[in-house]
Amino acid sequence: MNQALFIVASAIGIVTGVVALLVIVSKARSDRRTLRWGRRQRVLARRLEAYLRGERIGVSAALGDGVRKRDRPLVEDLLLRRILLSTGEEAGRLKAAFEELGLVSAYLAQLERRGWWHRARAAENLGLAGAARAQDALLKALEDENAEVRFRAVRALGRIGDASVMPTLVLTLNRPDRFSTIRIANVLVARGPDILQAIIESFDQFAPRARVAALDVVAAVGTREVGDWLRERLGDADRNVRSRAAKALGAIGDLFAGPRLVEALGDPQWPVRAVAAKSLAKLRYAPAIPELCNALRDSEWWVRANAAESLRSMGLEGLSALESMLDDSDAYARHQAVFMLEEAGVVDERVGDLLDASNRRRARSRNFVDQVIESGQCGRLTDLAEEHADLQIRAFLSHMLSRDQATLEARQ
Amino acid sequence: MTNLQWLIDAILAFNNFIIFYFVSLNSIYLMLFVLSMAAALRMARENFFSDSQQILESDLTLPISVIVAARNEELTIVETIRSLLRANYPEFEVIVVNDGSTDHTLDVLASTYGLRKVDRVAKRSLETRPVRSVYGSLSHPNLILVDKEPGGKPDALNAAINISRYPLICSIDADSIIEEDALLRVVTPFITHPEETVAAGGIVRIINGCRVEDGVVKSIALPGQGLPILQAVEYLRGFLAGRLGWNAIQSLLIISGAFGVYRKETVIRAGGYSGTTDSEDLELVVRMRRMLREEKKRFRMAFVPDPVCWTEVPTTFGDLARQRARWHRGLIQTLWSERTMLFNPRYGRVGLFVMPYFLLFEMIGPFIETLGYLAIVVSFILGSLDQEYLVLFLAVSVFYGVFLSAAAVLLEEVWFRRYPNWLDVAKLLVFSLAENLGYRQALSLFKIKAVWDLLMRHRTWGDMTRIRFLPASDSGKPSR
Structure with a gap:
């Protein structure tokens, strides 16, 4: 028994010692590698620069007498990092370098390897290397058993694929069990307006979630040419489609969408109303101001908040509408109007006019301050009564605040 | 002596139970460590792809x-x-x-x-x-x-x-600092699994000893004091060899309040943070899990070890005792308030395995461990202390623990390498030993005190003595 116990204790001790040793060895190796790789990579980077400047015809020649085996990962790393930042002729030279060094062929071979990470890395790198000849292999990789490999293949096709792969790429949105919709949408957005036609053509085949993601892509890369199509989507039965279409109309700046968005302010579903209010601000559609004032009294908080923001962003007309809301019977509408007028600097401006030489301006600002005090949102006014640069204004504002406070209390 | 025979027999039986208990506990830790290793390996392979730039530039990032x-x-x-x-x-x-x-x-x-x-x-x-x-x-x-x-x-x-x-909220402690890319990285689960992810947490590391300038950790180092280093080892074990492992089997029960991202709509539906327990982060996660399971929703809670939040840890035993007592009170209160989940198959592996683990090992563990040490003392007094038992006890309680702490340091060194200095790595290794020789036992006592506090209905938050972060240019001691 004693011996068995000794063995147990010793075994734990030895394993712990081995773990400690592994820690030390791991640290020593990583420190050494960092030092050695850093030095070598700087040398190779200088040579690569010469190749990119066109001083050498081939990358192998530029890097020295061929590329040594142990330098290959360093060179590959340099190329991958550089191509992310390159465009034009430099990107062309880098793509040629990938081919010349046999990296594209190596990646194609890696797409067949057992470890998913090899396949994922290969797919990603084929996209970065701009290897147009990898298109078929990447299309095949869309059916890989591993989600990361499938996504990397989509990303690579997004980079290098020609027009023929667009419908396939767009349809991956429709397979949320196989592809993350946000990640795919990002790939499609990176493709730019090229993708719009494929989305519009496939839209009816999409499941509800895919439709929403597709409309987000349209919002990000859409042009005014898709305005008609988006306006039709405002009549969709799905509230998510309607709200995303409203968002997209604002995002693409469709000037003809104003009246339809005003209609959407009366949608039975609040997300549609909230987004419509926001999009109207993006379009600066002034005829919507009366409806936006009504939306300030909406039963849903987000509609009211967005309507207030929209009015604020509509310039003088919007601000003037907000001022007219200061004596509204709806407390929330009054408070939101005060906040927006504060944010727009109107409260400070009016306080500055309290003792103005002009009778008209003075009267207007005093009336305004009275209304703000009556609204019950006096945070900024209280601050100004303590901090305003003009002593007389401070005194006058304090007087107004205390007087009105007394009146309010008497009324209560 | 015969009068005491029953006591000796009872102690011997208890001793056997203690051995069984420690073997079970440390084996669960070992299993979590193995799962963590596999998860870290997978993460390292995925991290080859840096998608941060895309997340940063995307209009669709939440x-x-x-x-x-x-x-x-x-x-x-x-x-x-x-x-x-x-x-x-x-x-x-x-x-x-x-x-x-x-x-x-x-x-x-x-x-x-x-x-x-x-x-x-x-x-x-x-x-x-x-x-x-x-x-x-x-x-x-x-x-x-x-x-x-x-x-x-x-x-x-x-x-x-x-x-x-x-739509997403990220709670961060007021004495913590996050790395510049931490939000980009912690939000990744919401992008890779947008429909299901409701919460994600990042790793919390200790800032004591690091130099901070303009809200950025400029140099990473361990402090000179022993207590924060012990906590550094403990945090490595807890996060790298614990949460990473729980995450691998989709059974995460804690997302640290110091750095956690949640889907706001889910938090609001669950009723927000509750003031009824002393550990609001744990309680919220368990409540959200319960709600989502009852709604039969598919959901994920993820731990992402890469995004780093740096936080200040107690430097005195008094502060540490108060902090740990509070955490333990929170655990007990949460287990009590969600007791219907315990051993309940309706809540999946969380109800059947994770919560029972927290009950049997995390909540009751400090009592059993302390009683184990007491049993040794009583056996010694009674002259019945068996040498073999003592060796076995030390092997399964202390040495096994040292191995697991050292293994967590290995995980850190192989995959994360946050501490650049050799001295710091050496400190971590030495304190892996020290952590199991006194520190862990002290923590058990603090946790027992937490139970006493609960019985006495003491619920003080226990403010920690705050220390200003060390400025990058300063070489002196931190000012209080």
């Missing part, structure tokens, strides 16, 4: 409201907010809630960021103590300060949720 509850944090709050405002993220707002501080927290924030009162109108999705004022900043439009009546951290976080505008 905006985040970062929420910070602050009470008497005048020494660290400015650096914390500075680090948050520097975050590399496309769209975010920072909402700081001053929860009735009695120091100058409000003043230092107002003067540093030029805050002024605004009459912001908030939606009251969650009930909170009254808000006194809301402040905005002209120089930092995405910074909002809420000054409210004191109501505790959960109440302050709920107030921040009420005023937040974005």
